[in-house]
Amino acid sequence: xxxxxxxxxxxxxxxxxxxxxxxxxxxxxxxxxxxxxxxxxxxxxxxxxxxxxxxxxxxxxxxxxxxxxxxxxxxxxxxxxxxxxxxxxxxxxxxxxxxxxxxxxxxxxxxxxxxxxxxxxxxxxxxxxxxxxxxxxxxxxxxxxxxxxxxxxxxxxxxxxxxxxxxxxxxxxxxxxxxxxxxxxxxxxxxxxxxxxxxxxxxxxxxxxxxxxxxxxxxxxxxxxxxxxxxxxxxxxxxxxxxxxxxxxxxxxxxxxxxxxxxxxxxxxxxxxxxxxxxxxxxxxxxxxxxxxxxxxxxxxxxxxxxxxxxxxxxxxxxxxxxxxxxxxxxxxxxxxxxxxxxxxxxxxxxxxxxx
Numbered sequence: 292x293x294x295x296x297x298x299x300x301x302x303x304x305x306x307x308x309x310x311x312x313x314x315x316x317x318x319x320x321x322x323x324x325x326x327x328x329x330x331x332x333x334x335x336x337x338x339x340x341x342x343x344x345x346x347x348x349x350x351x352x353x354x355x356x357x358x359x360x361x362x363x364x365x366x367x368x369x370x371x372x373x374x375x376x377x378x379x380x381x382x383x384x385x386x387x388x389x390x391x392x393x394x395x396x397x398x399x400x401x402x403x404x405x406x407x408x409x410x411x412x413x414x415x416x417x418x419x420x421x422x423x424x425x426x427x428x429x430x431x432x433x434x435x436x437x438x439x440x441x442x443x444x445x446x447x448x449x450x451x452x453x454x455x456x457x458x459x460x461x462x463x464x465x466x467x468x469x470x471x472x473x474x475x476x477x478x479x480x481x482x483x484x485x486x487x488x489x490x491x492x493x494x495x496x497x498x499x500x501x502x503x504x505x506x507x508x509x510x511x512x513x514x515x516x517x518x519x520x521x522x523x524x525x526x527x528x529x530x531x532x533x534x535x536x537x538x539x540x541x542x543x544x545x546x547x548x549x550x551x552x553x554x555x556x557x558x559x560x561x562x563x564x565x566x567x568x569x570x571x572x573x574x575x576x577x578x579x580x581x582x583x584x585x586x587x588x589x590x591x592x593x594x595x596x597x598x599x600x601x602x603x604x605x606x607x608x609x610x611x612x613x614x615x616x617x618x619x620x621x622x623x624x625x626x627x628x629x630x631x632x633x634x635x636x637x638x639x640x641x642x643x644x645x646x647x
């Protein structure tokens with residue numbers, strides 16, 4: 292049988308555990324304490340946004356994230372940047388490769404390629420290659436590779452912070468323990484999400500529109516939720532930062548709209564709760580994903596206690612599962628590949644993907 296998204300979601304725990312086991316040998320120490328430029332597109336840029344705040348929390352480094360095509364052709368490069376990290380799971384994203392080559396040609400930058408394909412163009416182009424150690428993922432809607440990208444970028448931040456003396460040995464071990472605690476929660480999160488979907492599958496499958504709303508580190512989760520739902524469920528779906536939603540998009544809400552609130556315990560939690568209570572007056576289909584516990588049947592509680600900067604690694608998993616199940620419930624035959632010539636036709640990839 293062909294592998295599915297669920298095949299790889301069930302491999303996430305073992306895959307991320309192995310990535311942790313291989314630290315620090317598998318992660319180069321970047322000793323640049325100033326500013327890193329992360330180039331990525333698609334799910335890779337969502338993963339970069341999800342890892343950014345963890346990386347920045349450990350040292351003085353500042354992470355700038357950019358879409359490579361736009362950056363190459365329209366942005367003014369900061370000549371003070373000395374480190375460019377290019378992220379592409381396939382290693383064949385043409386916009387990422389072209390932007391990286393242009394920067395190497397015109398500026399004295401050190402380049403790091405992060406990809407799951409050691410023989411890819413990205414691995415050959417970058418000065419340093421970091422392996423996304425995921426084995427195979429032969430489904431076009433990435434799941435295992437997505438969380439592996441987040442964790443690998445987080446570990447690059449951890450290795451950097453220790454290399455420049457921003458954290459000591461004890462703090463490094465503490466961070467690794469926190470990351471392992473998060474990874475070990477994945478099987479339970481899968482089970483909890485399955486139960487949540489069983490309870491609400493009829494209303495979720497019938498939905499004509501989805502929106503996820505969050506803030507801070509959860510913004511990357513919202514971005515990837517929108518990517519996964521549009522790829523698979525194929526109804527209008529958006530992931531939006533809370534303040535952005537409150538300044539216009541809230542006018543769109545109607546009684547058929549399905550909303551997911553990412554309830555992260557942080558500085559904006561009170562405002563998020565007020566927004567959720569308001570929207571519950573206008574649609575009955577309001578759901579919450581929280582890292583803590585809850586007796587509310589509309590809340591998917593992950594029952595984890597990790598810092599908010601680590602939560603994006605876990606909070607995306609329910610949306611990966613829901614994307615698959617809702618798509619299947621709508622009759623979308625995900626194993627049947629569509630638009631297989633797209634990447635080559637529009638020159639977004641250097642070669643077709645190796646899909647099942």
